[in-house]
Amino acid sequence: MDLFAAHTGPYFFYGTLSDPTMLRDVLGLESEPQLRPATITGYECKGAKKVVYGDVYHVETKGQAERLASYETDHYRVDPCRINYTDGDEPEDDFGYVFKFVSNVRDLSDSTFDLGTWLKRVKRVAEDSSC
Template sequence: MENIKPETLRKKLERPSSMAAKWKLMPKGWKPPEIHVDPKYERLGLPGFFDEYYIFFYGTLMDKNMLAKVLDMSPDSERLNLRPARIDGYHTKLWGPYPALRHGPDFGHFVEGMAFEVHNQAEVDRLCAYETDKYLIDACAIEFLDIENSRMQKVFGKTFVWNGSPEELTEGKYNPSMSS
């Protein structure tokens, strides 16, 4: 901090700040308007808060029975609602018999799969454990294919992208019967 003479500092401190001057202009009894928060977001930022979102699957988790096993749910559960979807700007390669999602080559190149809405952190944790450290969860835009105009139904969600070495991957198309 620069050296300021005591009399200069005193003058600066005695002068009201611009914010204090603005507060003096407020009418007596004025209160800021009430902010109404959607009850879903009342706990935003607090421990235990979880904002539901969709995860896009493109491999073994597209199978409702496999997803039920991973999430420890009944395959008949209403919660296991998989929606046909696609994501733009990705491609897949194979890691053994399993698909591995990679960014690129460009937008206009789609990967089709299924989207599932997660409702709590425990579900996300189980999915991440199933995918292992070879995959990272990453943000993406999911376009639903189960409605007439899917371009009007996009949501921000997440998916699992390849986190291993590119040398471990081979060219090929995912075959669900080979990964069972």
Template sequence: MLEKFPADVEPSRPPYTYTPMPFFFYGSLTDPLRLQEILQLPAPPVLKPASVQCYSIMLWGQYPALVHGPINNHVDGMAFVVETEEQEKMLKYYETDAYRIEGVRISVDGKLLSGRTFVWASDPTELVEGTWSLEEWKKDIEEEMASHFRPLED
């Protein structure tokens, strides 16, 4: 004979725990100081040179966007292990809804790691071909910030 269980009893599940995961970064997040600021870290994080296959970079204004590309194409960037769910949420907030997280194979130190990255999730017609440079981006940001300040007049 089958026993009946009360409707309000659910099977117990182990508590959810976030698993640290390598992320592939290819834009402003490759700047350790920017990443430190976003994740509110006590010191700049250590990033490792990395790449992903079958992707390309397009531009959305001044920002790079990772999109699926030819099988023989690769994108260079940096890898960083996101340790907590809170860190992942901070990164999602920074990247906005224009990007979504996608699983990816990351090449680091000659090894392939399962990880995640941010790929373009908005209208592809908003993207244009072009190149992106961290150094140029930093220079543009500094110039933009400087334009908001005027020297004090005596």
């Protein structure tokens, strides 16, 4: 098994890629992807170990996985993770992948990431719409 190969399968997103429109654009999909709400545990978000909330998309091709890696840059690496779905559908859990920050933590902002605020800041949604 090539540990550096692009992996297909479930990917857990907790930031900008949890926006279906952004994920569609990054992957070059024709329509918005269907995401499943989920959590992962045992990871750190800005130094605090806790449950991380996000969404999961099933990456179907190595090309899609490579596009994700390119978007995330070398500041992140793909790590295996256990995914716990929160929508009540089957399967309830799965093994998948998450992009883990591997650069200097001092490069991260002290503030909490809010997808709605980010979408407005980068003008991906109208100022008066709510997320």
